[in-house]
Amino acid sequence: MSVTNTPETPAAAPAAVVGEKQGTLVLRRFLSNRLSVVCMILFVGLILFAGSATGFGPFSGWWKHSYTAVNPQFEGGAPTISFIPTWLGGEGMHLGEHPFGQSRIGVDYFAMTMRGITNSVIVMFVIGGLGTIVGTVIGAIAGYYRGWVDAVLMRITDVFIVIPAIVIGSVVGNTAGGLGIWFLAALLALVSWMGIARLVRAEFLSLREREFVEAARVAGASDTRIIFKHILPNAIGVVIVSATLLAASAILLETGLSYLGYGIQPPEVSLGRLISDNQSAFSTRPWLYWWPAVFIVSLALLVNFVGDGLRDAFDPRQKRFKLRKMREMDAGA
Numbered sequence: 564m565s566v567t568n569t570p571e572t573p574a575a576a577p578a579a580v581v582g583e584k585q586g587t588l589v590l591r592r593f594l595s596n597r598l599s600v601v602c603m604i605l606f607v608g609l610i611l612f613a614g615s616a617t618g619f620g621p622f623s624g625w626w627k628h629s630y631t632a633v634n635p636q637f638e639g640g641a642p643t644i645s646f647i648p649t650w651l652g653g654e655g656m657h658l659g660e661h662p663f664g665q666s667r668i669g670v671d672y673f674a675m676t677m678r679g680i681t682n683s684v685i686v687m688f689v690i691g692g693l694g695t696i697v698g699t700v701i702g703a704i705a706g707y708y709r710g711w712v713d714a715v716l717m718r719i720t721d722v723f724i725v726i727p728a729i730v731i732g733s734v735v736g737n738t739a740g741g742l743g744i745w746f747l748a749a750l751l752a753l754v755s756w757m758g759i760a761r762l763v764r765a766e767f768l769s770l771r772e773r774e775f776v777e778a779a780r781v782a783g784a785s786d787t788r789i790i791f792k793h794i795l796p797n798a799i800g801v802v803i804v805s806a807t808l809l810a811a812s813a814i815l816l817e818t819g820l821s822y823l824g825y826g827i828q829p830p831e832v833s834l835g836r837l838i839s840d841n842q843s844a845f846s847t848r849p850w851l852y853w854w855p856a857v858f859i860v861s862l863a864l865l866v867n868f869v870g871d872g873l874r875d876a877f878d879p880r881q882k883r884f885k886l887r888k889m890r891e892m893d894a895g896a
Contacts, residue, residue: 679832
């Protein structure tokens with residue numbers, strides 16, 4: 564009886580696993596958060612709309628009125644914007660001559676509000692960007708070197724933290740308020756870095772003990788290269804999320820300073836200054852108060868929601884379980 568040896572069927576080769584870069588994973592997680600994506604689109608759209616309306620630098624805007632020109636009072640200065648279409652018995656959906664109304668002296672309030680949004684966003688980006696850079700450098704140096712370097716830098720940080728931000732901002736704004744928006748924002752950024760510095764320091768204290776840092780030291784890498792080429796990329800999630808939170812708080816800081824009269828000075832306008840200049844008209848012309856208040860809250864909320872989405876994207880431990888999936892798992896069990 565002959566036995567025929569049949570060749571064994573080789574096991575199926577495992578499917579190739581294609582690795583994804585960290586940036587791709589973060590982007591995919593962020594895009595899966597619909598609320599954050601919508602908020603980012605609305606935020607960018609609002610910036611482009613406001614900036615293009617009044618113009619920026621040498622470029623003129625598409626809106627016909629200037630934020631400084633005085634015009635004759637039109638319909639008592641009331642808003643002419645209409646959201647009710649004619650088939651519902653309204654005046655139709657249109658902007659009108661002065662959609663947000665006019666100020667007490669006749670300046671178009673739509674142009675002033677759009678200019679205020681642009682200036683407030685400039686302050687937000689400068690404070691968020693420069694404050695993030697300063698805080699990241701100080702936190703990285705303190706967390707990497709530890710010892711007396713850490714002690715000195717953190718005590719300086721503690722001194723700035725215990726002083727209320729509005730007090731520091733008032734002193735800075737009183738000194739630099741008349742020197743222009745960019746200079747005011749830069750000085751405010753130099754007193755807004757403390758929170759990021761402490762977060763980055765804590766992250767560096769943890770990452771400096773990892774194996775890849777020891778391998779870089781053994782390979783002869785300098786401290787500067789280890790800090791900025793090896794450790795910082797692994798802490799970039801904390802930095803970016805902190806930057807968005809700082810940008811959101813920068814809007815409120817600028818609003819508070821302008822409301823107190825220490826922020827952006829005339830002839831420029833900001834959302835906080837518009838509220839401050841028209842607070843006495845709240846009972847007679849409430850629209851002068853409503854429009855800047857609505858955009859202040861909107862900008863702060865949009866930035867905060869984007870920051871929440873970035874936090875979830877950079878930290879996979881923030882993964883949320885959907886109720887439908889949990890029910891399917893319970894049913895399957």
